[in-house]
Amino acid sequence: MEKSAGSSQLVFEAGRDYVIAQSHFNRLVSDEGIRQRLFKWSRIENRIPSFVATAKKPGSQKLLIYNGSGGYGDQILTWPFAAVMKAYGFDVHVLVDPGNTSCWWNFPWIKGVYNVPIQYEQFKMFDYWAMFETVVNAEEHQDQIHPLDQMLLKVGVNPDSVDPKLKCIRPNFTYLEAQSALAFQGKRLGMYQLSAANPVRSLPPNDSAYLLSKIADTYPDIHWLALYDKFVPETYPKAVQCPKCAGSGKLALPAASPAPPVMIDAGTKSNEQFMAEVTKEIIAVKTDTQHEICSKCKGSGTLRPNVQLYNAPVLRELWAMASHAAVVVGPDSMMVHVAGCMEIPCVGIWGPCDPSRRVKYYKHHLPVWKKEVCQFSPCFAYSGVFPRYCPPRANRAICECMGAVAPQDVIEQIKKVLPLPTAAPTPQTP
Numbered sequence: 001m002e003k004s005a006g007s008s009q010l011v012f013e014a015g016r017d018y019v020i021a022q023s024h025f026n027r028l029v030s031d032e033g034i035r036q037r038l039f040k041w042s043r044i045e046n047r048i049p050s051f052v053a054t055a056k057k058p059g060s061q062k063l064l065i066y067n068g069s070g071g072y073g074d075q076i077l078t079w080p081f082a083a084v085m086k087a088y089g090f091d092v093h094v095l096v097d098p099g100n101t102s103c104w105w106n107f108p109w110i111k112g113v114y115n116v117p118i119q120y121e122q123f124k125m126f127d128y129w130a131m132f133e134t135v136v137n138a139e140e141h142q143d144q145i146h147p148l149d150q151m152l153l154k155v156g157v158n159p160d161s162v163d164p165k166l167k168c169i170r171p172n173f174t175y176l177e178a179q180s181a182l183a184f185q186g187k188r189l190g191m192y193q194l195s196a197a198n199p200v201r202s203l204p205p206n207d208s209a210y211l212l213s214k215i216a217d218t219y220p221d222i223h224w225l226a227l228y229d230k231f232v233p234e235t236y237p238k239a240v241q242c243p244k245c246a247g248s249g250k251l252a253l254p255a256a257s258p259a260p261p262v263m264i265d266a267g268t269k270s271n272e273q274f275m276a277e278v279t280k281e282i283i284a285v286k287t288d289t290q291h292e293i294c295s296k297c298k299g300s301g302t303l304r305p306n307v308q309l310y311n312a313p314v315l316r317e318l319w320a321m322a323s324h325a326a327v328v329v330g331p332d333s334m335m336v337h338v339a340g341c342m343e344i345p346c347v348g349i350w351g352p353c354d355p356s357r358r359v360k361y362y363k364h365h366l367p368v369w370k371k372e373v374c375q376f377s378p379c380f381a382y383s384g385v386f387p388r389y390c391p392p393r394a395n396r397a398i399c400e401c402m403g404a405v406a407p408q409d410v411i412e413q414i415k416k417v418l419p420l421p422t423a424a425p426t427p428q429t430p
Helices: 022-029 032-037 072-087 147-154 175-184 205-218 235-240 271-285 315-322 334-341 407-415
Strands: 062-067 091-096 110-115 128-132 189-193 223-227 250-252 291-293 307-310 327-331 346-350 365-369
Touching: 022 032, 062 072, 072 091, 072 128, 072 147, 072 334, 128 147, 175 315, 189 205, 189 315, 189 334, 205 223, 205 235, 205 307, 205 407, 235 307, 315 334, 327 334, 327 407, 334 346, 334 365, 346 407, 365 407
Parallel strands: 062 091, 062 128, 091 110, 189 223, 189 327, 223 307, 327 346, 346 365
Antiparallel strands: 250 291
């Protein structure tokens, strides 16, 4: 399994039992070669006792939590649930999909982090299990509730009884992670996530790039990071590149005509003298291709001089960098939750989901949601394909609600947290 934050490879030991998520198992058994090697399998739900947080037995406190919804945002939404369980007196351990391990680092109240698949004998070492295969991500109906509330209700806890301070958990960064922001020291940062995890919750590449260019024009004093990773289609970063220099930031000048070759007679010169003269002539006639800064993008390589394409090498360093951002803009995806849990102002661009059901515990979230343009909104579609009940449209590439979002809608929301930059005063002639 591979994610932008890491990958994992597991070789199964023959004759041992493993616990694996249903979504992973379905992917495995679709391969005939793997299916032939499986000895036997069965569902484990019947072997997992129901967990009620208020019915803790004396002397038993080891709890294993799993949210199999998959995304980084889903892990962030599970942090408050884990914190509430700690407040109830449990020793909290977490089971995660490969690639999500780093989401749970540096919480002193998390006793251990384990990867799926996990050996069944190790799985049975815990006293309690809170296993959420998908929480609410597989539910498309109108009465969907906030994921944290859903998890709490499933273990017998009334969400209204929980201390509001526990409903939004801020990550803890190491010193080295926190130093990542130094790369942009002296700049006011804005972060723009180019695409969500699936196309249904994303603007098409050109629309996303156009929106970013308009935001960058309105706020030229902000250094905008256009965020993407290797799982985002390459059409997204390409749409942000400067069309004149193709993203290089430089334009090649015609190469100078090479000087005519010079003949050097060795004669009676020593080897050292001869090689010194040859080297001198090579340096003299060698002509490197000259470049000039692209006049359109001013060397940035992107649509605007104050926009930078950024593929974060380390997930947690990106999160630490976000804690210094003036504002975050993006669709319903990771950065919305990163900003929300750290109380960073965020303008969310919403399509199939209702922001009041997904981010209601984030204090500084400003949604842009054109619910009125689609009679089926919200539909909460989480899959990578558009719902079959979407209004008919040939060659559909965008959700109706996303398609109705105009740059000015987003800019007006940004203005609520970032005043427009004032023009520098014109010098007076003495």
